[in-house]
Each structure stands twice: as structure tokens, then as C-alpha cells.
Amino acid sequence: MTLWFGGDYNPEQWPREVWDEDVRLMRRAGVTVATVGVFSWAQLEPEDGRFEFEWLDDVLGRLHAGGIGVDLATATASPPPWALRGYPDIAPVTADGVRLGGGSRQHYSPHSPSYRRLAGRLVRELAGRYGAHPALVAWHVNNEFGCHVSRCYGEHAAVAFRDWLRARYGTADALNAAWGTAFWSQRYASFDEIEPPRAAPTLLNPTQVLDFDRFSSDALLDLHRAETAILRELSPGVPVTTNFMGPFRGLDYWRWAEEVDLVSDDSYPDPADPDSPATAALGRDLMRSLAGDRPWVLMEQAPSAVNWRLRNAPKPPGGNRVLSMQALARGADGIMYFQWRQAASGAETFHSAMVPHGGPDTRVYREVEALGAELGELGWVERQPVPARVAIVFDWTAWWALEQPSRPTALSYLGIVTDWYRAFWDRSVTVDFVRPGADLSAYSLVVAPVLFAADAAALDGLHAFAASGGTLAVTFQSGVLDESLHVHPSGYLGPLAATLGVRVEEFAPLAGPPGAEPPVIAVDGELGPLTGRWWSEYTHAEGADVLAGFAAGDVAGWPAVTRNTVGAGTAWYVATHPDADGLGRVAGALLATAGVDGVLDRCADGVEAVVRGDATFLLNHRGEQRQVVWRGEELVLGPREVRILT
Known part of the structure; x- marks a missing residue:
């Protein structure tokens, strides 16, 4: 594949006289691929069993004549009104027994025989007609599986x-x-x-709840497999994808990634949130990690504002480019949008688009056009690797288990993982994500944050990594339960207790008055004064060196950060969640132990640096200039500047 650039194209929303202008403006903007038909089921099949394809024939023909490839959707994400009325078992049911109605999207149950039959029939018609179309570059199955309804209880x-x-x-x-x-x-x-x-x-x-989470992810995956099987039968050799949604809690993307030819992702960081560049980077690195040796594409983003937040800030001038280049730097082989032309009606009327309501004579379209031209010169980056020596263990089972109500205390799995990721992002250190049990031999440092539920094999793999010379860091609430949510027979941490040289006797979550922020706790030691959040515990050091201890409260004097020599490596245990400054110092100590350096010699707030292939990408996400040091040279980056150094 070549670098994708384009967006979700919905010509059925517009009269045909607009279609010629669309192709002309796409060519002008350097569009290479358009995603077509995502929500077109009602146009393709206006009545049960009666199909109308002439309009789609016309659209694909125009795009092909314009040199634009098509990522053709199966259109199964939103059943038409006749389907819901004629086959009421299609509707999903909530845990409270409420049957969800139509008038929106994703109003289907993955368990409905009627939905599965109708969706399969539609996909078979599409694949039979367009499976060898010269414009076709990929199949796009459904859309954002589970986004609104990831669990059905009917x-x-x-x-x-x-x-x-x-x-x-x-x-x-x-x-x-x-x-x-x-x-x-x-x-x-x-x-x-x-x-x-x-x-x-x-x-x-x-x-039971955890198994229902697993089952629900698998049920939607089975839908994806059913559509994919038809596509592979009738359209062999054409890549198949479906768009993920970053670190989405509802679906275990490790299992899903095995079923696609290229990983694609939808990402909508909030321009009003100063931390959003880091959280966006986390999503990019997760997608690259899920893809492995396959390509990944940023399938959806907004060129400016969305329309579904309480406050919908637009992307500032240059913001679209720097976030797009962030995806490219972190391994993407395509930059796409929702959507091509801004809708004139419907629920997403005010969601920005590549061609906004104001037309091509607008800031948004000019920025899109400039980015398309720039990407046209960057084809050399395609399929180039993004090296990483640090990995974070990321697991949906642990996520689902940790956030159940019958747990030691309320914790945010993604929030804690994100804080650890941010500590490395701030130091221009690239991170891969790995699933439990993965081969860790390529890494110097592995962090396992709140790996609450894990089987013995996964914990043994972490031990083997440290014993073979790696630097391992494990946080509180890890290895507490096995894969069936039973406490490990040997106690908290299971077999990792010996690896870490500690024994957890009792949990002591930091709790305050209802509705108030939990209190913090002081930690002190070799790493300097730290502030712990959310958690403390009674932990015994049984062979490990105590680097920092709790300095206040009932746990005063008990270990908070330990380090144990195991084989040729070291294993650290962090019994609280330090604030950003403290977590940064812990991360710095871990990197020094592992011998890992950042891309930059000196970092700056809001600047990220990533190596891809032979190029170093420097990206300033802030609206003010920043100074950094790269390979001994001081560089000044202008507001939202992107610099590619080779």
C-alpha cells in the first residue's frame, strides 16, 4: 500500500451535481483513498431484499477515474428502519431490560439471528458486485464495533x-x-x-461479569469474522480492516488485531486539553503495537472541532498537522478523517470535515490541502519501523477485573497506565505495548501497571524477563487474582512475590470522605520526596532493597518503592501511585538502570520526539516556541512546528 490520505465520503447525503466537485477537490487536496458506504445500508437496500447499486457504481467509477482508491465499507453498522420494524429481535437490550430503539446508529444485537442473516446477505451482495472493482483498495467491516452498545443482555x-x-x-x-x-x-x-x-x-x-465481558468482545468479533469470511471468499487478496477506537474498554483488541490485515484507528483528542497530545500518542503506540509487523492507519480524526463534547474546541491553526504528523511518526501509513464534506443535516452536522460548511476557501480546507501535498512527499516513511526499548503490559482482562465494583477500591486502569506512559513520553522515550505472555526479549525495561488479574504463565514470563537481565517494574494491585479472579494460592503477587522480593500483607487504599478527592501520602527515600496517590499498603521487603518508604499515616515506615536483584536483572515494586513529578523520577531511575536514553538530550513541555526509520520527528504541540537539545545541538521549535531530521 501507499500512504493513505483522505476521509469518510458520504455522497448519498448530497445531490449528484456535488459529486464532480468532490472529486475535483479531492484531487486538489492530494486525497489517495476515500472510505465509502459506512452508513449507506438504507440507500443500498431501501426495502427488504431489494438492492439499489446504481448510485454506488457511479460514485466508485468517478473516484477511480480521479485516481482515488476506495476503502469500501460493508454498511452494516446501522440497520435501516425497515429492518428494525420487520425484525424486532435485532434491537439490543440493556442490563435493565430496556429494548433500545432506532433513529440513531448501532441499534443491533450481535446475537440476533435476523441481524446476522440480513448483514451477511448485504455483505455478500456488495462483495459479489465490487470484489474485483479497480478502485477497491480495502474492505471496511462495519464501523467502530461496540462504540455505543458493547454489551447486550437479551x-x-x-x-x-x-x-x-x-x-x-x-x-x-x-x-x-x-x-x-x-x-x-x-x-x-x-x-x-x-x-x-x-x-x-x-x-x-x-x-460471571468478567466472563460476560470476554464473551461480549468475542460475540462482536464473531460478527466481524462472519463478514470477513464472505469478503475473503468473494474478494480474495483485498485487505480487510475495521476501525478501532484507541484504548477502548469494551473490546479486547489483542484478539481483534489478529483478524485484520491492517489495523485502523479512530482518534479524537480534545484540543482544549493540554494533556491530549500525550494521550493521543498513547493511542498511536497502542495501534502500532497491535499491528505488529502489519501496517496501521489513522482511519478517523477531526480536522477541527467535533460536535459531541460539552465544549467543542476547534483545533488551532497547525493543530491538525502536528497531530497528523504524530501518527505518521509513530508508525501510521495513512492519515484519514471523518469526514470529507461536512454534513448539512443530521446528528453530526457540526462535526468538522475536510471540506467545511464554508467550502474550500477556508482555513480548514487550506490546511488539509497543504497536509496532502506534504504527505505526497513523505512516501519514503511507509512501513519504516519505530524502535522501542521500553514496553508497558496492557491487558483487557486486568482492566475489566480492576474496575468491577467488588474490588479493594475504585481505581482507573487506563488512568494509571496513562500516567506511567506520560512519564516516558515527557522524556522522549518511545513505548511499545505488549500483552501478558508476550516475548519481551526485545526490551530493556518492562512496566506492568495494575496487572490485577493474570495467570501464572504471564507472571512467570515477567520473572523470566528480569532474570535474563531486564529491568522490570511492577505496581500495586498486580498479580492479585488469577484469570478466574481467584486469589493466587501463594497470596498477593502470586509467583511475582519471589521475583520482587516482597510480600504484600494488607491493602490500605487512600480513602477520604464520600465525594471528596482521596488524600495523598508522603513517600521519602533515595528517590527524594514523593507524593503517593490512591494507594498504600503493608508490604514486607523480603530480600528487596527499600528505595523509598511511606512517611506518614498508619503505613509510615513500610516500603513504598523496592528493588530486587533477580538473576542478571532487577525487579522493582511500586506500592503507590506517585504524582507526575514523583512518577517522573521513578521512571528516570528505571531508565537509568535499564540503560535507555530518550531521543532528546533535553526535553521541553509539549514537545515529543520519535524516531521512525532513519528520521527523527520533532513535534511541538504548544502554541509557543520551545527549545530542545538533540544530539548535542540546541534547536528552537516554533509554535506547533513539526521538524523532520534525517
């Missing part, structure tokens, strides 16, 4: 959940053992007695 879901559980456990006795149903008289005599974790009087069985 009767079809109940039947499918039971089948999933039978496949996972084999017998009701095995399920009872895994779920711990001896508690609260929950023992099941057969799978037929099991229901989805619907609304209940109080806390639900934690393992």
Missing part, C-alpha cells in the same frame, strides 16, 4: 452466553469451580440455569 444473548460458557468450561462443575459459586448459594446444576449478568439486587458474581 434472550438471544443469554442463549449465546451459555454456548460460550459450554465451550470454555465443558461442564457445569468446572464452571462452578471457576466462578466460586459456593459463595452466596450460586451453584448451577446446568448451563441452562445461567443468565447474563443483568440488573440484580446487589453485587454480581465477579467471574
Whole structure:
């Protein structure tokens, strides 16, 4: 593939006389690919079984004549009104038993036989007609799976959940053992007695809830597989993708990434949030990590403002370019948008587009046009690697388990991971994300934050990494439970306790009055004074060196940061969550131990630096100039400047 540049094109919203102008403006802007048909089911099939393709024939023909490739969507993300009316079992059902209606989008249950039949029929018609079309460069399955409805609790879901559980456990006795149903008289005599974790009087069985999370992610993935199978049968050799949504809680993207030919992502950082460049970078690095040796594409972003926040700030001048270049620097082989032409009506009327309401004589279109021209000169970056010597373990099972209500205290998995990521981003250190059990041999430093639920094999892999010479950092609330949410037989941390040289005796979350921010706790030691948030605990150092201890409260004098020699490497344990300054110092100490340097000799607020291939990308996300030092040379970056050094 060549670098993609373009956006989600919805010509059905416009009269045909606009289509010629669209192609002309696309060519002027350097567009190479358009995503077509994402929400066009009602136009493609206006009545049950009656298809109209003439308009799509026309659109694809015009784009091909203009030299623009097509990422053709299967259009299954939004069933038309006739489908919901004629087949009411399509509608998803909430945990409270509410049947969701139409008039929006994603109003379907992945468990509905009617939806699956109708969607499969549509995909077969599309693939049979366009599978060898000369404009076709990729298939785009559905759209943002699970974005609005990632869990359905209806009767079809109940039947499918039971089948999933039978496949996972084999017998009701095995399920009872895994779920711990001896508690609260929950023992099941057969799978037929099991229901989805619907609304209940109080806390639900934690393992039942976790298995329903796993099942729900798998159910949507099964939909994706069903459409993909049709596409591969009728359109062999054409890449297949579906757009992810960054670190989205609803779906286990490690499993999903195995099913696509290229990873694609939708990203909408808030221009009003000064931390959004770092969180956007996290999403880019996660997508690159999910893709592995395959390409990834930024499938959707906004050229300016969105329309769904309470306050919708526009991207400032230069903001679109610097965030686009951030994606390119972090491994993307395409920069795309939602959408090409700004809608004149509907729920996203005020969501910005490449061609805004004001037309081409606007700041937004001029910036798009300039970016297209620039990307046209950067083809040499395609498929170039982004090296990283630091990895963060990222796991959806741990995420789902940590944020259940029946846990030691309320914690944000993504928030804690993001804070650790930010400590490295601020130091111009590139990070990969890895799943539990992954091969870690390419890394010098691995961080496992709040890996709350993990099987013994994953924990053994972390031990092996440290013992073979790596630097390992593990945080509080890691290795507490196994994959079935049972406390490890050897206690908290499981087999990692010996690796870390510590024993956790008791948790002591930092709790304050209801509705108030939790208090903080002082930490002091070799790393200097730190401020801990959210967490403290009673931990014994059993062989590990204590680098910092809690300096206040009931846990005063107990270890807060430890380091243990294990084999040829070291294993650190962090028993609290330091604030940004403290986390930065911990990260700096870890990097020094691991022998990892940042891209920059001296960093500056809001500036990121990334190496891709033989090029170094310097990106200033701030509206003021910044000074950095790169390879001993002091450089001044203008407001929102992007500089590519080779």
C-alpha cells in the first residue's frame, strides 16, 4: 500500500451535481483513498431484499477515474428502519431490560439471528458486485464495533452466553469451580440455569461479569469474522480492516488485531486539553503495537472541532498537522478523517470535515490541502519501523477485573497506565505495548501497571524477563487474582512475590470522605520526596532493597518503592501511585538502570520526539516556541512546528 490520505465520503447525503466537485477537490487536496458506504445500508437496500447499486457504481467509477482508491465499507453498522420494524429481535437490550430503539446508529444485537442473516446477505451482495472493482483498495467491516452498545443482555444473548460458557468450561462443575459459586448459594446444576449478568439486587458474581465481558468482545468479533469470511471468499487478496477506537474498554483488541490485515484507528483528542497530545500518542503506540509487523492507519480524526463534547474546541491553526504528523511518526501509513464534506443535516452536522460548511476557501480546507501535498512527499516513511526499548503490559482482562465494583477500591486502569506512559513520553522515550505472555526479549525495561488479574504463565514470563537481565517494574494491585479472579494460592503477587522480593500483607487504599478527592501520602527515600496517590499498603521487603518508604499515616515506615536483584536483572515494586513529578523520577531511575536514553538530550513541555526509520520527528504541540537539545545541538521549535531530521 501507499500512504493513505483522505476521509469518510458520504455522497448519498448530497445531490449528484456535488459529486464532480468532490472529486475535483479531492484531487486538489492530494486525497489517495476515500472510505465509502459506512452508513449507506438504507440507500443500498431501501426495502427488504431489494438492492439499489446504481448510485454506488457511479460514485466508485468517478473516484477511480480521479485516481482515488476506495476503502469500501460493508454498511452494516446501522440497520435501516425497515429492518428494525420487520425484525424486532435485532434491537439490543440493556442490563435493565430496556429494548433500545432506532433513529440513531448501532441499534443491533450481535446475537440476533435476523441481524446476522440480513448483514451477511448485504455483505455478500456488495462483495459479489465490487470484489474485483479497480478502485477497491480495502474492505471496511462495519464501523467502530461496540462504540455505543458493547454489551447486550437479551434472550438471544443469554442463549449465546451459555454456548460460550459450554465451550470454555465443558461442564457445569468446572464452571462452578471457576466462578466460586459456593459463595452466596450460586451453584448451577446446568448451563441452562445461567443468565447474563443483568440488573440484580446487589453485587454480581465477579467471574460471571468478567466472563460476560470476554464473551461480549468475542460475540462482536464473531460478527466481524462472519463478514470477513464472505469478503475473503468473494474478494480474495483485498485487505480487510475495521476501525478501532484507541484504548477502548469494551473490546479486547489483542484478539481483534489478529483478524485484520491492517489495523485502523479512530482518534479524537480534545484540543482544549493540554494533556491530549500525550494521550493521543498513547493511542498511536497502542495501534502500532497491535499491528505488529502489519501496517496501521489513522482511519478517523477531526480536522477541527467535533460536535459531541460539552465544549467543542476547534483545533488551532497547525493543530491538525502536528497531530497528523504524530501518527505518521509513530508508525501510521495513512492519515484519514471523518469526514470529507461536512454534513448539512443530521446528528453530526457540526462535526468538522475536510471540506467545511464554508467550502474550500477556508482555513480548514487550506490546511488539509497543504497536509496532502506534504504527505505526497513523505512516501519514503511507509512501513519504516519505530524502535522501542521500553514496553508497558496492557491487558483487557486486568482492566475489566480492576474496575468491577467488588474490588479493594475504585481505581482507573487506563488512568494509571496513562500516567506511567506520560512519564516516558515527557522524556522522549518511545513505548511499545505488549500483552501478558508476550516475548519481551526485545526490551530493556518492562512496566506492568495494575496487572490485577493474570495467570501464572504471564507472571512467570515477567520473572523470566528480569532474570535474563531486564529491568522490570511492577505496581500495586498486580498479580492479585488469577484469570478466574481467584486469589493466587501463594497470596498477593502470586509467583511475582519471589521475583520482587516482597510480600504484600494488607491493602490500605487512600480513602477520604464520600465525594471528596482521596488524600495523598508522603513517600521519602533515595528517590527524594514523593507524593503517593490512591494507594498504600503493608508490604514486607523480603530480600528487596527499600528505595523509598511511606512517611506518614498508619503505613509510615513500610516500603513504598523496592528493588530486587533477580538473576542478571532487577525487579522493582511500586506500592503507590506517585504524582507526575514523583512518577517522573521513578521512571528516570528505571531508565537509568535499564540503560535507555530518550531521543532528546533535553526535553521541553509539549514537545515529543520519535524516531521512525532513519528520521527523527520533532513535534511541538504548544502554541509557543520551545527549545530542545538533540544530539548535542540546541534547536528552537516554533509554535506547533513539526521538524523532520534525517
